[in-house]
Amino acid sequence: MNRPHQFQLMDTHAGGDVSRIVTGGIDLLPGSSVREQMEYLRDSADGLRELLLFEPYGIPEMSVDLLVPATDPAAAAGYIIMEVMGYPIYSGSNTLCAATAVLEAGIVPKKEGLSRFKLEAPAGLVQIEARVHNDIVESVTCEGLPSxxxxxxxxxxxxxxxxxxxxxxxxxxxxxxxxxxxxxxxxxxxxxxxxxxxxxxxxxxxxxxxxxxxxxxxxxxxxxxxxxxxxxxxxxxxxxxxxxxxxxxxxxxxxxxxxxxxxxxxxxxxxxxxxxxxxxxxxxxxxxxxxxxxxxxxxxxxxxxxxxxxxxxxSYVLAHSDVVINCDDPLVGCDGLHHILSDRDTSLPDNA
The missing domain is CATH 3.10.310.10 (Diaminopimelate Epimerase; Chain A, domain 1)
Structure with a gap:
């Protein structure tokens, strides 16, 4: 029998696209940049993406974003994007959701008015502007990639x-x-x-x-x-x-x-x-x-x-939840996942 594990999640959506933000339950990933951490996840631990995007936990139309500590000191946090087609280095809707999540989680203080901070995507640093009114994140503006x-x-x-x-x-x-x-x-x-x-x-x-x-x-x-x-x-x-x-x-x-x-x-x-x-x-x-x-x-x-x-x-917050991962459940695939599951609370601290 395997002991169940838990992930800490914040479900969000931007424009209707649901981004499931993983805020805890995963060990720190190897890599000197968020891009290298994404490549490790893609090549050696793809089980996390498959677990949360398919039944019984999710559907392919969703996305998953794993919050990680930034490797660049200019950034407040890093995030790795996982979608049904793989690991894009950047996504606008996912960035809007990740920015909202770091504010709601207290990683960046949610102050009234306009806040500016950077996030580290696999594509590199992304400048964020977020407007907060009455403690609600009313809008987020993020850099798109040069097109x-x-x-x-x-x-x-x-x-x-x-x-x-x-x-x-x-x-x-x-x-x-x-x-x-x-x-x-x-x-x-x-x-x-x-x-x-x-x-x-x-x-x-x-x-x-x-x-x-x-x-x-x-x-x-x-x-x-x-x-x-x-x-x-x-x-x-x-x-x-x-x-x-x-x-x-x-x-x-x-x-x-x-x-x-x-x-x-x-x-x-x-x-x-x-x-x-x-x-x-x-x-x-x-x-x-x-x-x-x-x-x-x-x-x-x-x-x-x-x-x-x-x-x-x-981006709108839909839910805060602890998802129980029981690898003995025949509907749950834990292959490619065991080695990154944390035995402790790994939620990102304030100002991670």
Whole structure:
């Protein structure tokens, strides 16, 4: 018989995407940076991701973020992102949720007004601005990764769809950007399953035809994501709004528009000359939630127009819980997990 273990969790969501924040129950991971700790978790302890994203504890549409002590003294805490497709080095919605969690957990004091601090993601340091009113985290603005257009208006032949025009942006992962109207979509909730099925076919066709390489990171794997774009509405000076939907895995359309999907849109609109520094795009999801992307700067890198940006949204706390992990339970898979389970309370202390 194995003794049950416990994880301390804070469930949150941003734009409808649930991020399960692990605040305790896991031993300190080896690695001199959060990126190296993420790689250790990916290569040697993937059981944590599988445990919390699948039955009986979770569903593939969720994400898991493990809070860890930062290795960079400039950061208040580190976080490792786990999703059904693996370990992204950055995610906008997960960053919004992680930032809210460190405030709610007291790692960063939750002071009235505007607070600024840094978190350490596998991608590096991320600047955070959080606004607190009446002890409630009302909004969070986080840096998006520098984004750029890799391929503009290419065509791929897709089974059952024919020739599909797509653009590829990098914004933390490679995204195929698709005009939803070209495929007959209005980006409403009733289309969710059809959008997922359509996106799967397009992504599979692009992956079979070609790969993509980041100008500094090199090969980061096959293109995983697709972002459906609705018509853009000009709602004010330098302010636009558009319905959007992001595909991340077979059968999975994100509840939110995603931060990285929004950043990819900023890169495209700037590439086409329709957004400049200071301009904003609000993306609206199938569930009527939204994120606001802001272009904060433009620079030239290796003949690429790189768009610096921020993502603004709100994360809500859903629950605080202790999850019991009983490895004798036939529905619970503990393979690849035993060696990182803690026998003590490892919740991050204040100002970890």
């Amino acid at each position: 750029y257009i890799d391929t503009y208006r290419a065509t791929v032949n897709v089974p059952d769809l024919g020739a599909v025009v797509y653009t590829v942006a990098y914004s933390g992962g490679f995204y195929a950007l698709i005009d939803a109207r070209d495929l007959g979509f209005n980006l409403v909730r009733d289309e969710e399953r059809a959008l997922a099925d359509c996106a799967y076919k397009i992504v599979e066709a692009i992956q079979a035809e070609r790969g993509f390489s980041h100008y500094t990171l090199g090969d980061v794997g096959p293109l995983p994501f697709l972002h459906f774009m609705g018509p853009e509405e000009h709602v004010g000076e330098g302010y636009y709004r558009s319905r959007s939907a992001t595909y991340v895995h077979p059968g999975v359309i994100c509840r939110s528009t995603t931060g990285t999907g929004t950043s990819a849109r900023l890169a495209l609109m700037h590439y086409e000359g329709r957004l400049q520094a200071g301009d904003r795009l609000e993306t609206i999801s199938l569930r009527e939630t939204g994120f606001i992307g802001t272009v904060t700067g433009i620079r030239q890198e290796d003949q690429l127009q790189v768009v610096d940006n921020t993502i603004t949204g709100r």
